[in-house]
Structures are given as C-alpha cells and as structure tokens.
Amino acid sequence: MSDPVRRAPLREIADLSVDDATVQRMxxxxxxxxxxxxxxxxxxxxxxxxxxxxxxxxxxxxxxARREEGPLRLVAxxxxxxxxxxxxxxxxxxxxxxxxxDLSDGSTLLVGAEARLxxxxxxxxxxxxVIEAGRVTFDVEPRGPRRWVIECGLATLExxxxxxxxxxxxxxxxxxxxxARSWSAASxxxxxxxxxxxxxxxx
Amino acid sequence: VRPALRxxxxxxxxxxxxxxxxxxxxxxxxxxxxxxxxxxxxxxxAEEMIYRRHVGYVFALAGRLLRNSVxxxxxxxxxxxxxxxxxxxxxxxxxLRAWLAQIAVSQVRRRFRRKKLLRxxxxxxxxxxxxxxxxxxxxxxxxxxxxxxxxRVLATLPSEYRLAWMLRHVEGxxxxxxxxxxxxxxxxxxxxxxxxxxxxxxxxxxxxxxx
Numbered sequence: 001m002s003d004p005v006r007r008a009p010l011r012e013i014a015d016l017s018v019d020d021a022t023v024q025r026m027x028x029x030x031x032x033x034x035x036x037x038x039x040x041x042x043x044x045x046x047x048x049x050x051x052x053x054x055x056x057x058x059x060x061x062x063x064x065a066r067r068e069e070g071p072l073r074l075v076a077x078x079x080x081x082x083x084x085x086x087x088x089x090x091x092x093x094x095x096x097x098x099x100x101x102d103l104s105d106g107s108t109l110l111v112g113a114e115a116r117l118x119x120x121x122x123x124x125x126x127x128x129x130v131i132e133a134g135r136v137t138f139d140v141e142p143r144g145p146r147r148w149v150i151e152c153g154l155a156t157l158e159x160x161x162x163x164x165x166x167x168x169x170x171x172x173x174x175x176x177x178x179x180a181r182s183w184s185a186a187s188x189x190x191x192x193x194x195x196x197x198x199x200x201x202x203x
Numbered sequence: 204v205r206p207a208l209r210x211x212x213x214x215x216x217x218x219x220x221x222x223x224x225x226x227x228x229x230x231x232x233x234x235x236x237x238x239x240x241x242x243x244x245x246x247x248x249a250e251e252m253i254y255r256r257h258v259g260y261v262f263a264l265a266g267r268l269l270r271n272s273v274x275x276x277x278x279x280x281x282x283x284x285x286x287x288x289x290x291x292x293x294x295x296x297x298x299l300r301a302w303l304a305q306i307a308v309s310q311v312r313r314r315f316r317r318k319k320l321l322r323x324x325x326x327x328x329x330x331x332x333x334x335x336x337x338x339x340x341x342x343x344x345x346x347x348x349x350x351x352x353x354x355r356v357l358a359t360l361p362s363e364y365r366l367a368w369m370l371r372h373v374e375g376x377x378x379x380x381x382x383x384x385x386x387x388x389x390x391x392x393x394x395x396x397x398x399x400x401x402x403x404x405x406x407x408x409x410x411x412x413x414x
Binding site: 010014016 | 251254255258259262263266267272275276279280283284287288333335338339342346350372373374375
C-alpha cells in the first residue's frame with residue numbers, strides 16, 4: 001500500500017522510556033506469573049482428575065448397588081412367583097385371617113382368604129402383578145427402587161408408596177388371568193387406573 | 204594488555220557434541236525469527252532476549268495509549284506472560300514485534316473497558332501521568348499547549364478511533380500493521396483513522412471552546 005504522506009510520528013517528541021531497574025523488576029514478575037500459571041494449570045489438572053475419578057467411583061458403586069438389588073423377593077429369599085391366601089374351606093365363622101407376606105424391600109402384602117396374586121414381571125425397577133382372585137392389601141414402602149403396577153379386573157394401578165386394598169372381581173378363576181394376559185400383550189394401549197381402590201392412604 | 208574477550212557460553216546438552224561448550228553469538232546478531240525458534244525449543248536465554256529487545260517498544264506503546272506508566276507496566280507483564288506461553292502459536296517469527304503489539308493492544312483495550320466502567324461508577328482514581336504533553340517535557344510552552352489540547356481531544360474519541368489514530372500518528376505504524384495490531388480489516392483501520400482525524404481537525408481548528 002502506498003503511504004505518501006508520512007510525517008515524523010509524535011513518539012519522537014513524546015518519548016516514554018523504561019529504566020533498567022524496571023525492566024529487571026518486570027522480568028522477574030513475568031517469571032513469577034508464568035510459574036504460577038503453569039503450577040496453577042497443573043493443580044487444576046490434578047483436581048480435575050481426582051474429581052473425575054471420584055465421580056466414576058460413585059457411578060460404579062451406584063451401578064453395583066443397583067445390580068445387587070435384583071428382583072423383589074420374599075424376606076426369606078424365595079422368589080415372589082404366585083402368592084396365595086389361606087384356604088377358606090371351613091365355615092364362614094371360622095374363616096382364616098389374611099396371610100402376611102413380608103418382602104425384601106420392606107413392603108408387606110396381606111393376602112386374604114382364597115386370594116391369589118401372580119407376578120408377571122419382576123425386575124429391580126418394576127413389579128407387575130395381577131390379582132387373580134380375592135383381596136390383597138398392599139403396604140408399599142415409599143421411595144422404593146421399583147415401580148409397582150397391579151392389574152386387577154379392568155383396573156391398572158401404579159403405585160409409588162401407599163397402602164391400598166384391591167379385590168378381584170367375582171368371575172371364574174381363569175377369567176381375570178385371561179384378561180391380564182391380553183392387557184399385557186397390548187401394553188401400548190394400557191387401561192389407565194379406573195375405579196378407586198377400596199381403601200388407600202398416603203403415608 | 205589484550206582486552207578480555209567476553210563470550211556468552213551455552214551448554215548444548217541435547218546436541219550431538221553433548222558436554223562441549225561453544226560461544227553463543229551476540230543477541231544483536233540474532234533476528235527475531237531465530238530467537239523465536241530457540242524459545243520454542245525451550246531456550247530461556249532466547250525468551251529473555253525477546254523480552255529485552257521489545258520491552259521498550261511495548262512499554263512505550265502501552266504507556267502512550269493508556270497515558271499511565273503504572274498501568275503500562277501491568278500491560279508489559281501481561282503481554283510477555285501471554286506471548287512467551289503462547290509463542291508456539293506464532294507462525295512466523297519475523298512478525299514478532301507486530302504480534303507483541305497486537306497482544307499489548309488487546310490488553311490496553313481490556314483496561315479501557317474497565318476504566319469506562321469505573322468512570323460510570325465514579326470509581327476511577329488513576330492519574331494520567333503519560334499524556335503527550337507530559338512526555339514532551341523538553342519542548343516549548345506553545346507546543347506543549349497544542350499537545351495538551353490534542354490530549355483532551357483524544358480523550359473524547361471512542362477508544363477504537365483513538366487507538367487507530369495513535370497507532371498511526373503517534374506510533375507511526377503502517378496502515379497494514381495497524382489493521383493487524385487492532386485486529387480489524389485494512390478498510391476498517393482506514394475508516395477509524397479518517398473519522399478520528401476529522402474529529403481532531405475539527406476540535407483543533409475550533410480550539411478550546413469546542414471541548
């Protein structure tokens with residue numbers, strides 16, 4: 001680029017010089033700053049590494065804990081499978097009381113006479129069960145690790161932590177099971193909770 | 204009596220003739236590109252030579268732009284700290300001086316912004332000790348009065364205009380270098396200088412009354 005008009009720059013009359021002592025002092029300060037910034041970055045790298053390692057350790061522990069939870073079991077250790085209430089073969093006056101079933105997550109079932117609860121799906125995060133007959137009272141531990149889904153007749157209940165009682169409709173023994181299987185097959189069009197539980201309360 | 208021969212000696216531990224000692228050429232004989240090359244290989248002596256060669260220029264540039272010698276010292280330290288840490292990003296050692304000026308001007312800009320904020324909050328307390336008038340101490344009264352007027356006019360300009368004008372007329376940089384240092388296109392640099400010049404001419408022709 002042509003630069004035809006070039007006067008003497010003003011710096012020639014407005015000189016700003018720096019003495020040797022200042023030059024030396026500034027050089028030492030630069031050395032200190034550089035050492036600090038290098039040390040600082042190394043410190044941050046170490047801190048970052050420790051933080052990442054800690055986060056990984058926590059994630060591994062959580063993963064291991066989840067793996068250990070596994071499916072819901074009876075307190076005794078047996079699989080949930082089918083739970084049946086006491087047989088009411090005697091007279092009405094001598095009808096037996098409900099059978100108490102304690103589960104591994106702290107929840108409790110009270111399975112009434114002639115009642116039958118069948119587990120359809122049981123994982124660390126989900127329990128799906130169907131009441132095929134009779135009355136079952138659920139006392140679900142709140143904030144537990146898994147979602148509870150109870151199928152009963154035309155109702156599907158999803159439970160987080162509550163106590164409720166559900167009675168199967170009076171039909172032939174095979175009929176509710178057939179209904180439950182058909183719902184399970186059409187899970188994308190699940191029937192929402194219809195009808196209210198016979199008794200429930202939030203803890 | 205023969206005068207003592209003074210040599211700067213350096214030990215070449217990494218070279219094939221490890222352990223041998225050879226004379227290092229005087230810093231005056233090494234250009235910027237060579238010094239940058241040596242600094243890239245971790246030569247502390249070359250880093251210090253880069254600093255010593257350009258510290259005067261960076262200090263004067265920052266001092267005149269900021270009008271304050273204390274802040275200029277801060278800018279020098281920031282500039283060389285950044286430059287020596289990032290010297291690997293300098294592709295051509297020949298442009299070392301302009302690159303240093305570019306870093307220094309970016310640091311000056313940061314201080315302009317901070318000063319502007321402090322001024323808004325009425326917290327600005329620094330005293331301008333490096334104005335053009337103050338630096339031209341040995342000149343006559345009339346010239347110093349003109350420079351004082353110029354100082355006041357420059358203080359009214361937007362910082363980008365003032366930077367461009369001072370790089371051109373105070374530092375005597377070429378238009379291309381101004382564009383590089385200010386980090387803008389050549390056209391923008393020219394436009395800023397022209398706009399600043401128009402304001403300076405107007406105020407200078409109208410005199411004190413215009414300020």
